[in-house]
Amino acid sequence: MSQPEKAYSISVENLTKKFDDFVAVDKIxxxxxxxxxxxxxxxxxxxKTTAMRMLIGVLEPTSGKGEVAxxxxxxxxxxLKKHIGYMSQKFSLYxxxxxxxxxxxxxxxxxxxxxxxxxxxxxxxxxFGMEHIEKERxxxxxxxxxxxxxxxxxxxxxxxxxxLDEPTSGVDPSIRRQFWEMIYETAEGGVTVLVTTxxxxxxxxxxxxxxxxxxxxxxxxxxxxxxxxxxxxxxxEVFLHLARGYEKEHAIxxx
Amino acid sequence: xxxxxxxxxLVRKExxxxxxxWRSLTMLLGIPIVLVLLFGSVMTMEIKDANIAVVDHAKxxxxxxxxxxxxxxxxxxxxxxxxxxxxxxxxxxKGTIRMAFVFDKDFGYKLHHEGHAQIQLIADGSKILTSPSxxxxxxxxxxxxxxxxxxxxxAGYYIIPTVRMMYNKNLNGRYMTVPGIMSTxxxxxxxxxxxxxxxxxxxxxxxxxxxxxxINRFLIMFAKIVPYLIxxxxxxxxxxxxxxxxxxxxxxxxxxxxxxxxxxxILTALALGLLISTxxxxxxxxxxxxxxxxxxxxxxxxxxxFPTDSLPVVLQWLGKLLPSTWFNIISKGILLQGAxxxxxxxxxxxxxxxxxxxxxxxxxxxxxxxx
Amino acid sequence: MTPISAENIVMxxxxxxxxxxxxxxxxxxxxxxxxxxxxxxxxxxxxILGTLLLANSGTAEIEGMDVVKQYQNxxxxxxxxxxxxxxxxxxxxxxxxNFYASIFGTTLEENYDLIKDIYKQIEPFKKRxxxxxxxxxxxxxxxxxxxxxxxxxxxLDEPTRGVDPVSRQDLWDMLQSLKKDNITILVSTAYMEEALLCDRxxxxxxxxxxxxxxxxxxxxxxxxxxxxxxSGNSFKVIKKLKDYEHANSVYPFGDWVHYTDxxxxxxxxxxxxxxxxNDTTNVEIKQIKASVEDCYMSLTSKNxxxxxx
Numbered sequence: 002m003s004q005p006e007k008a009y010s011i012s013v014e015n016l017t018k019k020f021d022d023f024v025a026v027d028k029i030x031x032x033x034x035x036x037x038x039x040x041x042x043x044x045x046x047x048x049k050t051t052a053m054r055m056l057i058g059v060l061e062p063t064s065g066k067g068e069v070a071x072x073x074x075x076x077x078x079x080x081l082k083k084h085i086g087y088m089s090q091k092f093s094l095y096x097x098x099x100x101x102x103x104x105x106x107x108x109x110x111x112x113x114x115x116x117x118x119x120x121x122x123x124x125x126x127x128x129f130g131m132e133h134i135e136k137e138r139x140x141x142x143x144x145x146x147x148x149x150x151x152x153x154x155x156x157x158x159x160x161x162x163x164x165l166d167e168p169t170s171g172v173d174p175s176i177r178r179q180f181w182e183m184i185y186e187t188a189e190g191g192v193t194v195l196v197t198t199x200x201x202x203x204x205x206x207x208x209x210x211x212x213x214x215x216x217x218x219x220x221x222x223x224x225x226x227x228x229x230x231x232x233x234x235x236x237x238e239v240f241l242h243l244a245r246g247y248e249k250e251h252a253i254x255x256x
Numbered sequence: 257x258x259x260x261x262x263x264x265x266l267v268r269k270e271x272x273x274x275x276x277x278w279r280s281l282t283m284l285l286g287i288p289i290v291l292v293l294l295f296g297s298v299m300t301m302e303i304k305d306a307n308i309a310v311v312d313h314a315k316x317x318x319x320x321x322x323x324x325x326x327x328x329x330x331x332x333x334x335x336x337x338x339x340x341x342x343x344x345x346x347x348x349x350k351g352t353i354r355m356a357f358v359f360d361k362d363f364g365y366k367l368h369h370e371g372h373a374q375i376q377l378i379a380d381g382s383k384i385l386t387s388p389s390x391x392x393x394x395x396x397x398x399x400x401x402x403x404x405x406x407x408x409x410x411a412g413y414y415i416i417p418t419v420r421m422m423y424n425k426n427l428n429g430r431y432m433t434v435p436g437i438m439s440t441x442x443x444x445x446x447x448x449x450x451x452x453x454x455x456x457x458x459x460x461x462x463x464x465x466x467x468x469x470x471i472n473r474f475l476i477m478f479a480k481i482v483p484y485l486i487x488x489x490x491x492x493x494x495x496x497x498x499x500x501x502x503x504x505x506x507x508x509x510x511x512x513x514x515x516x517x518x519x520x521x522i523l524t525a526l527a528l529g530l531l532i533s534t535x536x537x538x539x540x541x542x543x544x545x546x547x548x549x550x551x552x553x554x555x556x557x558x559x560x561x562f563p564t565d566s567l568p569v570v571l572q573w574l575g576k577l578l579p580s581t582w583f584n585i586i587s588k589g590i591l592l593q594g595a596x597x598x599x600x601x602x603x604x605x606x607x608x609x610x611x612x613x614x615x616x617x618x619x620x621x622x623x624x625x626x627x
Numbered sequence: 628m629t630p631i632s633a634e635n636i637v638m639x640x641x642x643x644x645x646x647x648x649x650x651x652x653x654x655x656x657x658x659x660x661x662x663x664x665x666x667x668x669x670x671x672x673x674x675i676l677g678t679l680l681l682a683n684s685g686t687a688e689i690e691g692m693d694v695v696k697q698y699q700n701x702x703x704x705x706x707x708x709x710x711x712x713x714x715x716x717x718x719x720x721x722x723x724x725n726f727y728a729s730i731f732g733t734t735l736e737e738n739y740d741l742i743k744d745i746y747k748q749i750e751p752f753k754k755r756x757x758x759x760x761x762x763x764x765x766x767x768x769x770x771x772x773x774x775x776x777x778x779x780x781x782x783l784d785e786p787t788r789g790v791d792p793v794s795r796q797d798l799w800d801m802l803q804s805l806k807k808d809n810i811t812i813l814v815s816t817a818y819m820e821e822a823l824l825c826d827r828x829x830x831x832x833x834x835x836x837x838x839x840x841x842x843x844x845x846x847x848x849x850x851x852x853x854x855x856x857x858s859g860n861s862f863k864v865i866k867k868l869k870d871y872e873h874a875n876s877v878y879p880f881g882d883w884v885h886y887t888d889x890x891x892x893x894x895x896x897x898x899x900x901x902x903x904x905n906d907t908t909n910v911e912i913k914q915i916k917a918s919v920e921d922c923y924m925s926l927t928s929k930n931x932x933x934x935x936x
Contacts, residue, residue, distance in 0.1 A: 171817045175924045273715070465709060469730050
């Protein structure tokens with residue numbers, strides 16, 4: 002399906018989600034350019050996961066506007082899902098299947114033909130230097146390699162946007178860096194990446210980051226600009242500064 | 257008494273779990289009685305106003321009196337007098353009757369002169385669910401009649417009801433449905449309660465933390481029993497109430513004795529649940545083990561629906577391993593035959609032994625570490 | 628008496644060697660970190676030391692008591708906080724605390740002093756069910772419960788896993804403050820930078836301890852001169868450096884790239900001009916002190932590529 006070229010891969014305006022009288026996501030507004038790596042930061046329970054669920058079309062927003070890969074998240078959530086990839090921190094792969102079988106399965110879900118699946122599997126595994134694990138059962142792979150493989154399966158159907166939910170939590174530091182190289186290469190190929198992480202070192206790898214506190218998006222900027230603005234050395238310090246500052250200012254108790 | 261304080265803390269916590277989860281609590285208390293009402297009414301519906309025939313060879317005062325009693329009871333409806341026993345077969349085949357009473361020729365004479373006489377109770381043995389109950393009701397009426405005739409102080413004359421099952425000779429009618437369902441439900445629900453409670457802690461990881469403390473495993477297990485003994489007893493009371501007032505199962509023996517044995521039986525069920533939990537790491541596994549181990553075997557082997565005498569010997573022995581088999585004997589003995597504690601000593605002892613074995617076996621199997 | 632000592636601990640899960648002859652000694656009052664990614668063996672080691680798992684071989688003692696034979700006595704002396712939140716979600720904050728106090732035959736009031744710094748922060752919510760607490764508060768409650776019986780040794784398995792930087796810092800502040808009570812603490816984490824908050828650490832990978840040292844000692848042992856390089860485009864710098872014939876290791880760190888060379892002595896200007904000759908502009912280069920993460924990656928560099936068994 003061809004779609005008009007849009008300026009933004011993700012464009013969100015005043016997006017809100019309420020659960021009863023609890024406002025999980027409170028009027029967030031941001032845009033993500035095509036091919037951009039966008040970091041989605043925030044404290045636990047700040048609303049990141051809820052926001053992400055709305056963007057991937059599995060949770061209906063209460064109000065606001067949102068478009069992902071050119072599709073309205075209210076009206077077109079089904080079509081939208083064909084054009085995005087999603088990698089969650091928990092479920093991603095079948096442990097008892099081999100790497101190749103997993104990719105076959107996920108390719109099948111997106112309606113790829115057998116030939117497309119074969120070609121795409123080969124293409125991805127070769128591109129990321131993972132051919133040698135093709136026949137390995139997922140259960141025998143170390144976590145880092147599982148995550149790399151999960152990323153490949155999320156790319157099977159050539160999505161326009163991929164959403165990564167804490168993809169590197171607990172992963173070996175050097176493999177984590179390999180993972181980020183994969184993200185970079187994917188983004189260079191024009192795929193937009195939205196990623197959540199608690200690792201502030203990784204926040205620096207993003208082109209731009211957003212920061213959510215208590216359902217609100219309190220900032221969207223490049224890591225460098227943020228560090229300059231607050232005259233701090235690292236994103237870790239920026240995070241603490243923003244989160245604590247916001248908490249104090251708004252007297253948020255840990256409720 | 258440091259251990260007692262620890263134990264109190266544990267029990268308190270179990271109660272809080274039960275009280276906080278009102279959905280489960282309603283299920284614990286509600287489901288057993290619903291099951292009993294449901295199964296009970298399905299099975300007793302069949303029994304009300306069953307068509308019967310009478311072959312009265314005696315035609316004397318005593319036989320007439322008894323026939324009158326039988327035909328006016330709510331269970332039976334006298335539709336035919338037959339002349340000979342040979343006609344019974346034909347009536348069964350036509351489906352006009354479901355049971356026949358045959359009085360000996362000199363019924364009254366034998367009763368008064370020899371002290372005993374015979375009545376034949378003939379039922380359709382192919383109707384395995386209802387015939388035993390019909391026979392039982394028939395016998396109850398006969399026993400009641402005799403009891404009302406005899407002075408209470410000494411045993412006078414008696415009637416020997418002989419039972420014949422046509423088409424399925426070995427079927428015998430010692431059992432009645434409602435007590436059978438009662439024992440199955442108490443066993444299942446009891447075993448589920450403790451096994452799920454422990455496996456839930458394993459699933460959530462709270463057991464791991466509990467294990468990291470010096471708490472004694474005897475206490476962990478024992479504390480799981482106490483609160484569920486109370487909830488189970490409440491639901492057992494409701495079942496007994498339903499048996500007595502809804503299904504009008506006669507309570508010939510002592511209610512106190514019945515309740516005492518019910519408590520013992522609940523303990524057996526709860527201890528069995530503990531044992532099951534040591535074989536399962538998830539609630540789903542515990543549920544499956546309990547269901548396969550108890551549900552079908554209890555129905556088939558314990559004599560609840562099928563008479564055990566017709567089963568292969570191996571299965572009969574397997575049936576003897578089930579607590580419900582013994583509680584069936586106890587409850588039916590007390591309810592229907594007015595059995596005293598002494599005559600049930602053997603069965604009661606077996607239940608006590610079972611409680612001990614299940615409890616200590618599960619404590620031994622309960623590993624103080626993660627697997 | 629050594630609070631924690633382990634010798635040649637081996638733990639197998641089927642064919643997988645979770646722990647491969649691990650030995651460890653932790654001194655009284657130390658805040659000791661087990662640092663490594665998932666699958667390094669941290670959790671198995673903590674569970675074995677916490678008497679919750681039996682090792683296949685090797686011996687371990689807690690406060691001089693054998694983890695196999697004297698596990699009951701050890702359990703009186705230790706506090707444990709599993710990786711997964713393991714308190715009763717349907718009980719309130721107060722009920723959970725009272726329950727764990729009662730198990731140890733004590734009461735909240737009796738040991739209030741020890742936990743008050745932590746508990747004070749959640750006390751306003753004591754009537755709230757544990758399941759309804761935020762992540763940070765759950766941790767404070769779990770830690771309070773682990774301390775309620777005044778343990779001599781405290782085990783914490785990845786307490787900062789999946790936790791945001793703010794709550795992470797709160798937790799480390801709490802652990803630091805426990806040192807004044809002379810409690811020995813063994814804590815595991817996959818966040819390398821948290822190593823700096825420990826007195827001593829063991830770096831773990833694939834069931835082995837690679838190094839045990841103080842963070843400073845570890846960093847001082849970093850063999851090669853380490854350079855931090857950046858230009859506007861880290862990805863480009865990484866690519867170009869990886870193609871450089873003398874490159875030994877190239878790792879992104881934030882917006883910098885950490886670089887070591889195969890040669891013992893180098894001139895940073897040489898690298899700078901190499902990059903500038905390969906259309907990279909605005910190159911900055913400086914020699915820096917290694918971080919724990921640099922040390923870790925240098926120690927595990929041989930394991931970077933997964934080889935199927």
